[in-house]
Amino acid sequence: MNKKAGKNPRPFWPDSFRKDAMRARVSFLLLALVLACAAGARAQQPEKGYWRAASSTAVSITGDISFSTSKISINFVSYPISPVRLLKPAEVAAAFDEAIDTAGNGQLYRINIPAARRFLKHNTLCGTQDTQWMATYVANGALDVAYFSGDDPPLMTFEALQSSTDLCGTFTYVR
16 A cells, blocks of 8 residues: 555545636636726716717717716817815705705816817807816716806805806716
């Protein structure tokens, strides 16, 4: 008998099979981690990606737009954006005429689009004022965007927005 004392008998599965199974498990876990991170990033910035103009203001002024993590592209020109804060459902309801009980969170961004910048049909976003702020809200496959002028962040209440001279317009886009 050649068996050495204390050594386990040969396992049922060959070593190569066990290594392949371990490699498959590790690959699966890494894939799951990557997909979870991607889903988390999408949830943090739901406006990311390409959007087609849907409202008459979007069709006639900006055309299609796209978002990346740090830029918005309007009419093939990119502008840096910087997230300022989340918008509460009541603020989203006031800015985008949503029902307060169904509105979710939106996002307020800092942006700088010069008043001299012309878009489709020689239109501007805020007339003779620089565009300084952008509010966004994504729901049901649609993106609502409101552009604002002014140095101070817009006050996002129904009363303030009704009398605001800084609200340049609201635009709707779809995927």
